[in-house]
Amino acid sequence: MNTQFKKGVLELCALTVLLNGDRYGYELADMLGKKMSISEGSVYPMLKRLQSDGYFDSYLKESPNGPARKYYRITLKGRDRQKLLQDQWSEFSNQVNSFFEGVTK
């Protein structure tokens, strides 16, 4: 599938995952990579960008085995962003669906 196509939506997915609790980098990469069938490597640049835009912040937390993990936590700004993107996504997918219905009739 077209990667450019997914890129915008990936941001919404990451924000939505974090809305339901903090996650560490590998968890997010693994989850988004598998469920959205994208290369996991593209999750990290996105996390960095969203963090520098102020939608996430991060903290280190001890892990039971191995070194401390970097956890990502959604900010208030991130919550607003998630809501905005979610609304935009609903609107857009409705538009696309009704377009298809119109064309195939």
Added chain:
Amino acid sequence: MNKVDFLNELYYYLSPLKKEERGEILEDFRAHFQEGEAAGKTQEQICQELGSPFECAKQYVGDAIVQKRVEPKKGIKHNKTFWTVALVWNIIQAFISIPLTLGLFIASAVMAVFFCFVVPAISSVAFLVFAISSTLTVFLLGVITLLWAAVEIKECVRMINK
């Protein structure tokens, strides 16, 4: 491709970014390999899932260009040696211009005082205007040279650190 190949290649393609930032990015990927291996995956498998290091780097560098932290390549790209030589040259220039400017400034000032107060009999308004204006001109020239050198030095340091 194994972990070391992946990280080396990623580091190479991230070269437009600052060293510190490249280090942070590599840290994220090192942690990813660590977690993946702990979950029982092979390094090859993890590389496969990550995709190509070039594609990863492209996103980081692209974001940095959009956020204006990195300038896109244009024209001739000078290397570190060039900027280091330029830096040394500019510092030398600044050091030469300080005593030169100060010396000329003091000489002009002394001349002005001499003509105005010591020999008022032979001095005239024309002399006074000449003395003051030459003092100011020398002073301004010196300040401009120094400011110019400062700007150049700053640019050189920025390019060396890049």
